[in-house]
Amino acid sequence: MSIAPATIPRFARGMRLREDPARSRWVVVGPERLFVPDDIALEILRLMDGARSVDAIVDDLAARFDAPREAIAADVLAMLDDLRAKGVVTA
Template sequence: MSLPGAAVPRLARGVKLREDTARGQWVLLAPERMLVPDETALEVLKLVDGQRSLDAILDTLAARFAAPREEIAGDVAALLEDLAERGVVDLPGA
């Protein structure tokens, strides 16, 4: 699957991104499971709000990390597609 830039990813129903202060890490809480995103995934997930398009997420990340947009686009799309396959992220319009 190739994600269009206009796709607006959102966390799947029942999934929440929360900071677990007791463990000192961020977690994705889903029904009957918990995932611990790595630093890269966390930066992307913090921007997945159901409002921003993939293009907007890429623009924000490229500016924040002074990274070439075209270089990070494939990695971000692959991450979102993987999370969608796991049922954690919805990709309407993809």
């Protein structure tokens, strides 16, 4: 099952986004796992607040970065589907 535009994505149980002072980076941590998101992924992950849908996240990013909504939507959905497959994100 892939993530749809109306889906409200959340971090999976035990996963969270936090700043890691040792790495001077933001990381996604969970039980025996650690992911270091790139700058684009970090912008998306910061908007996952458990209330916003994928559509709302895409709208926010399109407005902030003055980029085509369709391109942003495709990238956001692909990233969230990948993270869902890895057990980082749930819908």
